[in-house]
Amino acid sequence: MPSPYRAIFAEPGTRSFTAAGLVGRMPVAMLGLGVVTMISQLTGEYGLAGALAATVALSTVVLGPQVSRLVDMHGQRRVLRPASAVTVTAVAGLTLSTVVGWPPWTLFAFASLAGCMPSLGSMVRARWTALFHDSPGRLHAAFSWESIVDETCFVLGPMLAIGLSTAWFPQAGPLAAASFLAVGVLWLTSQRATEPVPGPRGEQGGGSALRTPGLPLLVATMVMLGVIFSSIDVVTVAYAEERGAKAAASLLLAAYALGSGVAGAAFGLLPVADAVGRRWLLCVCAVGAGMLPLQLAGGLAVLAAALFVAGMAIAPTMITTVGLVARLVPRRKLTEGMTWTSTGATLGISLGASVSGWVVDRVGADRAYLVPAVAGACAIAVALVGTRQLRRLPAPRQQERHQQEGTDDERHQHADRSGRHEGRNLA
Template sequence: MSGYSSLLKTSGVARIIAAQLVARFPFGMLSLAFLLHVEQVTGSYGAAGLVLAAASVGQAAAGPLTSRWMGVWGMRRVLVLTLVVCVVTVTAIALVDMPVPGYMALALVSGLATPPIQPAVRTIYPKMVNSKQLTPLFSLDASAQEIIWVLGPVITTFISTQVGTDWGILTAALIMVFGGAWFISSPEVSRVRIPRSRRKIGQVLKRPPVLLATVVGFLLIGACAALEAGVVATFGHEGLDAGIVLGIFSLGSLAGGLALGHIPIGPWALARRMFIVFTGIAVSIFFSDALLLSITLFVAGIGIAPALAVLFAIVSASVKFSDTAEAYGWVGTGQLIGAALGSAAAGLLIDQNGAVGAFWAAAAFAFLGFLVPLLGKRWHPDLRGRDASPIPDTEPIQVHSV
């Protein structure tokens, strides 16, 4: 823990972590808020899953593109534009009654306009700390972001059940405005300039570690999305049980990230962490009691933040600085496609088989998430004793003869 303490004393680190956490906090609320709101309006978890899928597909499509735009137009311009559009469309979902296709259309636009805060801050980090501090910083960030998933579901469930599902969404929109403005106004956002990439969009996926991180992120978040829907279906939205269980799930991730963040990243790191996630989810299939589910999901959560930290580190160590934002955009796209498919699969299985169907889907995603890095070990960089900073960009230098 002393290592994290010294890291937070580095100039600007604590502030930028806090700002990006608040800016991203609404996205720990919106999935559940959309699920509760659309299910209440339509009476169907399947319909709610389709709306969540539309939002996730929009985010997935925009991720690499808006991340790449930051290297062309600058971070601040891209962040302001996307923030405004996202807030407007999210607010419309809360305030306007419409059929399911209408909700899906607005959710798609809100997803397309999701501010690329995560790629931005992942690109900023290597410019704020030295090479030895970078991997612990990724771990601290992955752990700290679990605050979003601990408090987000609880706050959303409380507001949606006690005040109204529309206010669950509107609260997220208000936090989005405040957090987005705070992050955008941070000095690092204007100080760090992403060089324009010389590669065609998508070329960065040819690097095996980036592709590995994208696929495993897709499966990990797919498992989490299916699990979230399953917990909500198990307890309904009349009380706080669903939010509390999901909060404890994320608390396990926070604990795991802080406990395992100092461990050097070897070639088996990702498979080991994903096995923890799979084991906890697989056992949870057999329980519907809030206490027992909280215990099994806490165990599953222990592997999540450490797995995410590994994804961030192997991407950073494998690409040039000019490609980092796009690489993280693709990783985010993989995660969002996973969220879309996980939510949609869980919604359909809940309608057909009850809440346990979502847990089946989550376990299947998590098992594949363990199997892929196990079989793809040779693509996993060994970062033990290595610098996880991005590869420096080089360019020809003109030499004038005298």
């Protein structure tokens, strides 16, 4: 293992909580696809299957940041266990509805609660930040490692969701996703030593983390990246099917994920940059540029190579985005801030799947690669418009010092107020 990664795993408890995060993160890549596979197998109605998957995604967009906000206020253990229990119960009700033949509205009712699923990726990254907030280099390596874990989930998750539901029984995919969530959350929350300590109750004001200057820019960019992710999935499957090799789609998408994973591992070896806003802009531009070779792919082998190259910009962009969130958002709201970026990606994934499917039906898979290309151009445009906000970011150590000084000042002021209040009571 390269030295930066060896260094981060020398800390006690890190191997265990990142492994728990891997298990608990699998449902992100499994649940929506598992629902689609289950419903399509049972009813043959792809419209209903897509609508239910979209309901799950929309509920994640609405409920996910609220769960993370509660985590910042009350801690991971107190919030994650009941939140995951809601999701597990909702998935169980959804699958039970298909067995006993309950009316369709019950399916949507349970799907709307499934989005209470906690963002385990944000929880794990918050633990890394708590450990290495004073070491930007090690934190950069930790975020790079988590990008590799993300890619692992998105390679294995769809295969498990589809494979279980087709080879075993239709409900197996969603139930497996719920089981992964339950095990991952219980495993993670049992590790109290590395759990970030929530800030004092008086420091939790100020509204949502989304009000932090610069964060809406990152979320908007992540929406465009989400469109890229899902549209490449949909169009690539259609592209392979049009050429009579639908089974090759999994290999093509694996090449895309492999490119991202390899680049993410290499990116973690680079020194952390003070000009992280500029690096982030370059990464977003690289994502947009990577969509151009897809327009010229003339066969499956060429497309695999183009997807590998396109994927190489994804992980560095995600790593830099998380690093920016860690700089922008106050530490007492960090988990919510990280969840907002993943929520933006989830929203984009839902939009991209519907738009790209519509385009494939009308112009064919060859020309449908224009969808991720347009999304990449929009991501570049959004990043260019808002890049001035990021140029004003202080260096990592300087910002950490300012945050610590501000926190200390708040505590001193709080102590002074408490002392005066006690003095009045004594008088």
